Amino acid sequence: MVNQIFYVITVPMVYLAVAWCLVGIAVKVARVAKTPAHPFTLKIFPDKDHPVPSAVWGALSMPTVRRHNPTFWVFLILFHIGVALLILSHLDMLPWFNIYPEDSPNMIGNGAVGVVVTAAILYFLLRRFAGPLREVSVPADYLLLFLLFCVAMSGDIISWANSWSENGFVLTKQDFGEYLNGLFHFSWADPAETIDGGHYVVLVTHVFLANLFLMVLPFSKIMHTFFAIPLNKLRRG
Amino acid sequence: MDAKLKQELIQTFSERLSQAAKMYMENCSRCGLCIEACHAYASSPETRYTAVGRAQNIRRIYEEYFKKGKIAKKLNEAVELSDFWMEKVYETAYTCTGCRRCMTYCPFGIDTGVIQGIAKMMLITADQEPKALSMLADMSIAKGKTIEKTKTNFAAAAKNLEKEVLERWRSEGGEDVVPLDVQDANVLYVALAGKHSIIPAAAIMNAAKEKWSLSYFEAVNFGAFVGNPAKTKEIAGRIIDEAKRLNVKEVVICECGTAYRVMKHMTGEKPFGVITFAELIARYIEQGRIKLDKSKLPGKVTYHDPCQIARQGGIYEPPRYVLNHLTDHFVEMTPNRQANWCCGGGGGLVAIGEKDFRMKSAKVKADQVKATGAEVLCTACENCHTQLSDLNEHYGLGVEVMYLSDLTAKALVQD
Ligand code: SF4
Ligand code: SF4
Numbered sequence A: 001m002v003n004q005i006f007y008v009i010t011v012p013m014v015y016l017a018v019a020w021c022l023v024g025i026a027v028k029v030a031r032v033a034k035t036p037a038h039p040f041t042l043k044i045f046p047d048k049d050h051p052v053p054s055a056v057w058g059a060l061s062m063p064t065v066r067r068h069n070p071t072f073w074v075f076l077i078l079f080h081i082g083v084a085l086l087i088l089s090h091l092d093m094l095p096w097f098n099i100y101p102e103d104s105p106n107m108i109g110n111g112a113v114g115v116v117v118t119a120a121i122l123y124f125l126l127r128r129f130a131g132p133l134r135e136v137s138v139p140a141d142y143l144l145l146f147l148l149f150c151v152a153m154s155g156d157i158i159s160w161a162n163s164w165s166e167n168g169f170v171l172t173k174q175d176f177g178e179y180l181n182g183l184f185h186f187s188w189a190d191p192a193e194t195i196d197g198g199h200y201v202v203l204v205t206h207v208f209l210a211n212l213f214l215m216v217l218p219f220s221k222i223m224h225t226f227f228a229i230p231l232n233k234l235r236r237g
Numbered sequence B: 001m002d003a004k005l006k007q008e009l010i011q012t013f014s015e016r017l018s019q020a021a022k023m024y025m026e027n028c029s030r031c032g033l034c035i036e037a038c039h040a041y042a043s044s045p046e047t048r049y050t051a052v053g054r055a056q057n058i059r060r061i062y063e064e065y066f067k068k069g070k071i072a073k074k075l076n077e078a079v080e081l082s083d084f085w086m087e088k089v090y091e092t093a094y095t096c097t098g099c100r101r102c103m104t105y106c107p108f109g110i111d112t113g114v115i116q117g118i119a120k121m122m123l124i125t126a127d128q129e130p131k132a133l134s135m136l137a138d139m140s141i142a143k144g145k146t147i148e149k150t151k152t153n154f155a156a157a158a159k160n161l162e163k164e165v166l167e168r169w170r171s172e173g174g175e176d177v178v179p180l181d182v183q184d185a186n187v188l189y190v191a192l193a194g195k196h197s198i199i200p201a202a203a204i205m206n207a208a209k210e211k212w213s214l215s216y217f218e219a220v221n222f223g224a225f226v227g228n229p230a231k232t233k234e235i236a237g238r239i240i241d242e243a244k245r246l247n248v249k250e251v252v253i254c255e256c257g258t259a260y261r262v263m264k265h266m267t268g269e270k271p272f273g274v275i276t277f278a279e280l281i282a283r284y285i286e287q288g289r290i291k292l293d294k295s296k297l298p299g300k301v302t303y304h305d306p307c308q309i310a311r312q313g314g315i316y317e318p319p320r321y322v323l324n325h326l327t328d329h330f331v332e333m334t335p336n337r338q339a340n341w342c343c344g345g346g347g348g349l350v351a352i353g354e355k356d357f358r359m360k361s362a363k364v365k366a367d368q369v370k371a372t373g374a375e376v377l378c379t380a381c382e383n384c385h386t387q388l389s390d391l392n393e394h395y396g397l398g399v400e401v402m403y404l405s406d407l408t409a410k411a412l413v414q415d
Helices: A002-010 A012-033 A051-061 A063-068 A070-091 A112-127 A131-136 A139-159 A173-184 A200-219 A221-235 B003-015 B019-027 B033-037 B039-043 B051-066 B070-075 B083-094 B112-125 B131-145 B147-160 B162-168 B199-207 B222-226 B229-246 B257-265 B277-286 B317-326 B355-361 B363-372 B382-394 B404-410
Strands: B187-190 B212-214 B250-253 B273-276 B301-304 B376-379 B400-403
Touching (some): A051 A063, A063 B033, A070 A112, A131 B051, A139 A221, A139 B070, B003 B112, B019 B051, B033 B051, B039 B363, B051 B083, B051 B112, B083 B112, B147 B162, B187 B229, B199 B277, B229 B250, B229 B257, B250 B257, B257 B273, B277 B404, B301 B363, B355 B382, B376 B382, B400 B404
Parallel strands (some): B187 B212, B187 B250
């Protein structure tokens, strides 16, 4: 029974979550795209000569945050770069990606990236418990951050704590790579057949939480990933 | 609240959901960056007087009526429309001045002014908007319709101002001191009701030998204050029609920030230019068309950037250019330009009274003025002028609050 549940989580649910997430994002973006533009300009002066590149740069580098809350900015930048690297390092597990040496048991950053991201999430979560921010936060804010924290934590265990055995890694990048590769090729293979041992349950937990996250994403404010640039464009004319 | 009104309010809300508004509703991460941006919070500090605090009142209604899923609604603290929540809608609409300072803090640039616009329109639908503003807007519209009948009276009133204009600037013989209906004029000057907005401007334009015409209409747009886009357009439309009829090159808006923003940025393309009076003065100085005597303005002078012409209009330097020709003792406020604190009187607050709230929420502005040590506090917006004068009195700032046009007219050098 447990094996079956694990299989559902690690294979069919992944497909479902990814499809759900992609369709959700597409629908949300399309809905906004077909809404009529605001009747007048919302720009703030001084206006920029090149609003598009400036909006892209503004969305990525968050100058207003840097100016008004440098500590928050450092965590935000670490978090966002970290997430980008994590996406890349998950892809790097696939045999045909070779950013890190093919035979290295480590993910990009040797587990450090995940830890930094986890720390940043913890900071985002904790700062919500104090001051005026507590008053404007809604339960969804805490839950989303908590979910992200759990995804990141379980990921850390896989990518880092997993190596704390006497013989080094219990499960290596290659093991996960095989699983991911199977998913990519729709082999419907049960990862339990190739990945074994006590750490397997951590992998299942990580995948389950990540699935949940993907399914929540289109309905959450993480959608700012897709709207940060158009939003920044509005104030730049 | 009855079901019919609820339905109408939801309808109003959905009509105001432009692409920008939708993105603002859905993408605020409640990061709190904007909290410190608002003068009302900085002066109180009460969380309900923050950009995100105000927006949450509207966003929670949005969650209820424009989003699906029971659990999601709970988690986002969706609320049903009720009399209590309409009070919160009022709070969003009329404790915010629409200064858009928060927009310069928010990583996404969420414009609280747009969210405030939804709140204001909901109040109009519920017949709960400040009646003074609607009434004044309607009066402006009515004036547009009956203008032909009132023209003679207006011309007589303009004639009455001649003596006072001539005291500021002795014009050449035969020249029209306050000209009206000048076909092909370079400038259509749109003033406010009240001679303080006509006399100095007339003296300056006459000194510069400008071919100008005084508009029959007052610049102020109460349609914008009450948040009614149709009325805003209609009120501005009277001036646009007049400018087209006279075939003027430029419409010059007197010292009224909202009127300028509406005319310049909210009414589409026009066959004439739109500038502020501050820009016109700066141009005259630059072209050597007027000369100013610095000795008329002794003591330290500081300048308050009106949000509607500065942050929302980009007019930062022309008033400073003029001031630097009026005095050698100009001092900046800190912060200034884009980061300047709002005076606390915008968004219709001055027009509807609200003095207690205006004074309480603008303490930070008063402190900022005090810190300059200036004797003269200059600005280029009537709304700001009224609020700053109230602050001056309330906080005992000991400054003289002056219009840029007035300071300029007083310093005109007649060769
Ligand atoms: S627009 Fe101005 S008054 Fe309104 S919330 Fe933003 S900072 Fe405050
Ligand atoms: S700064 Fe912007 S995203 Fe952050 S809470 Fe304020 S409005 Fe929302």
